[in-house]
Amino acid sequence: MSYLEIKDLQTHFTQRTGTFFSPGKHVVRAVDGVTLNLEKGEILGLVGESGCGKSTFSRTIMQLIASTSGTVILDGENLSNLPPAEVRRRRLDFQMVFQDPYASLNPRMTIFSTLAEAVRQRHPQLKGDALFSRVETLMATVGLDAKVMRKYPHEFSGGQRQRIAIARALAPEPKLIIADEPVSALDVSIQSQILNLIKKLQKELDLTMIFISHDLGVVHYIADRIAVMYKGKIVESGPAGEVFHNPQADYTKRLLASIPKLAAV
Ligand SMILES: Nc1ncnc2c1ncn2[C@@H]1O[C@H](COP(=O)(O)OP(=O)(O)OP(=O)(O)O)[C@@H](O)[C@H]1O
Ligand SMILES: [Mg+2]
Structure with missing residues (x-):
């Protein structure tokens, strides 16, 4: 049994189209039948272009959006069947790091308050x-x-803010971290520092991780295994080196060709 088992996960959105007189509906299959397993302590890199469903996929795993069908089993427990209070309790075990640390940190709270609040989610006493x-x-x-713990988020640089966001994610002592484009908003030089930090912490704390990026180079650098997403489906997955150096799917080959040569970390 894998630590995280995702079986035929589907998340669809219904969008209204047409006019008042001839209304229509359009279904967006943001996640369209994804099956993936993650072993404990593994980093899975999820890569794909903007709009392919990466964030919807991660939010569905976190039970922040209801899936249309399929199952998410974490450590043997089917999250889709849990009552909301139980989901909140379990959510301490899986935390997220987002692309924009400024938007995800409360501007009115000092770093101490932000981290103390997150620690007390696990240890209220x-x-x-x-x-x-x-x-x-x-x-x-x-x-x-x-x-610097009495300072506010606006007093930090982007890289430092992302460090704070990572500390906040670690505060409730999670077992699984989903990092959704955590370095995309950072300068290239800062990107590698944060990537190295994430890699180090993952090892030290034996975290299981889904690392999301639109950049195959970044994902290759950090992940053990890569899954390539295209229009809500996984078109290729395998060990990071194999997917990066010997891609099979045409879409992966195109993604690889689109990496700017100087952006390698
Ligand atoms: N709440 C929503 N309601 C309707 N459609 C949505 C909603 N959230 C996402 N979508 C649609 O689902 C698809 C996948 O979006 P998603 O944000 O998951 O992609 P993404 O791969 O994370 O993109 P990006 O790289 O830009 O972050 C897109 O077509 C998007 O417009
Ligand atoms: Mg996204």
């Missing part, structure tokens, strides 16, 4: 010195000086 020292440790884990 923690306070005082114990809470402070846990936040200090988290900051050190992502390479931030504890002296």
